[in-house]
Amino acid sequence: MTMGVSQIITYSPAYTLVPTYECFNRCSYCNFRADPGQSSWLTLTEADHLLKQLQSQGICEILILSGEVHPHSPRRKAWFQRIYDLCELALSRGFLPHTNGGPLQFEEMRSLKSVNVSMGLMLEQITPQLQQTVHRHAPSKIPQVRLQQLVWAGELQIPFTTGLLLGIGETSEDWWETLDAIAQLHTQYGHIQEVILQPHSPGHQQYWQAPAFDPQQLPQVIAKARQILPADITLQIPPNLVLDDQWLLACLAAGARDLGGIGPKDEVNPDYPHPQIQRLQNSIEPAGWHLVPRLPLYPQYNDWLSPRLQQAVLNIRFNDIQQGSDVLIDK
Ligand SMILES: O=c1nc2n(C[C@H](O)[C@H](O)[C@H](O)CO)c3cc(O)ccc3cc-2c(=O)[nH]1
Ligand SMILES: C[C@H]1O[C@@H](n2cnc3c(N)ncnc32)[C@H](O)[C@@H]1O
Numbered sequence: 569m570t571m572g573v574s575q576i577i578t579y580s581p582a583y584t585l586v587p588t589y590e591c592f593n594r595c596s597y598c599n600f601r602a603d604p605g606q607s608s609w610l611t612l613t614e615a616d617h618l619l620k621q622l623q624s625q626g627i628c629e630i631l632i633l634s635g636e637v638h639p640h641s642p643r644r645k646a647w648f649q650r651i652y653d654l655c656e657l658a659l660s661r662g663f664l665p666h667t668n669g670g671p672l673q674f675e676e677m678r679s680l681k682s683v684n685v686s687m688g689l690m691l692e693q694i695t696p697q698l699q700q701t702v703h704r705h706a707p708s709k710i711p712q713v714r715l716q717q718l719v720w721a722g723e724l725q726i727p728f729t730t731g732l733l734l735g736i737g738e739t740s741e742d743w744w745e746t747l748d749a750i751a752q753l754h755t756q757y758g759h760i761q762e763v764i765l766q767p768h769s770p771g772h773q774q775y776w777q778a779p780a781f782d783p784q785q786l787p788q789v790i791a792k793a794r795q796i797l798p799a800d801i802t803l804q805i806p807p808n809l810v811l812d813d814q815w816l817l818a819c820l821a822a823g824a825r826d827l828g829g830i831g832p833k834d835e836v837n838p839d840y841p842h843p844q845i846q847r848l849q850n851s852i853e854p855a856g857w858h859l860v861p862r863l864p865l866y867p868q869y870n871d872w873l874s875p876r877l878q879q880a881v882l883n884i885r886f887n888d889i890q891q892g893s894d895v896l897i898d899k
């Protein structure tokens with residue numbers, strides 16, 4: 569009798585640090601933001617306390633996810649410095665930082681490259697229509713601004729995560745255009761390690777009253793994305809936003825291969841707790857899938873890191889082997 573070879577689905581054991589919830593944008597679907605000046609910034613002392621508690625818990629990635637200070641604000645420099653310092657601190661404690669702080673200036677990106685193994689920014693949707701609706705008060709969501717970030721990330725050779733936010737008033741044509749744009753950028757620079765297909769999921773704090781993205785549509789978007797995107801880009805879906813096991817399995821069957829950062833809290837969608845790893849494993853195993861942890865850097869991009877970051881990646885792999893825990897996979 570031959571054993572069925574189970575196929576691998578990855579996730580990143582992660583913890584999210586939020587430098588600040590304050591944001592000068594007001595995306596009408598956001599459950600994260602606070603008004604400028606209304607949210608204190610995470611101090612390095614607080615962060616260090618959190619990080620110490622996380623050590624030897626199997627967490628590799630520190631996701632630094634932030635609300636935004638306006639690029640022309642006199643507080644921008646201090647905001648950026650805090651993000652940089654948090655990355656530096658996470659690195660010094662043996663974690664691998666991945667920052668998504670909204671659109672950055674070129675020099676800010678260059679600087680963060682030295683303390684992040686990868687970075688991210690969701691394209692959301694590239695149709696300018698949304699600037700009249702959900703993004704009316706969100707200058708950071710202007711499609712050209714976000715496309716420019718992806719170009720700069722490519723020029724700087726930063727391994728990058730981007731994606732689509734689905735169900736914010738766009739058409740299905742808009743999905744394919746956004747995916748085409750990502751495919752083109754990747755063909756030019758080769759820097760997109762993964763694309764997140766994120767279903768809009770209403771929460772308590774947002775003021776846009778709209779239903780969740782219809783989960784029945786997700787597998788078809790995934791299948792088409794798989795056709796449009798180059799094969800070396802991994803498709804990621806958030807398991808806490810795909811509530812039904814049957815739909816999760818349909819998403820995997822359609823081509824999703826990663827479940828993203830999984831940790832104690834989804835800061836963006838606090839109303840949707842992440843499932844436990846064991847529970848996820850139990851739901852996908854009967855269909856022949858095996859859940860395996862990964863790092864926030866896909867191994868094919870190792871050469872793009874500075875020697876110091878390459879060493880940080882090696883250390884985390886070495887510790888993992890020493891502890892006899894799951895071997896972090898190299899796909
Ligand atoms: O827990 C979450 N992680 C989110 N992540 C984290 C992501 O799952 C991992 O950090 C990456 O897969 C890198 O390992 C994002 C990362 C990005 O670069 C861009 C957007 C997101 C969005 C989310 C999110 O909504 N919730
Ligand atoms: C960090 C990313 O989180 C996503 N995001 C923001 N608000 C929501 C929501 N209500 N539901 C799902 N995803 C959301 C956006 O795509 C943003 O870029």
Ligand code: SF4
Pocket residue numbers: 591592593594595598599600601634635636670706708
């Ligand atoms: S989604 Fe990001 S940019 Fe938009 S309001 Fe929320 S924190 Fe700000």
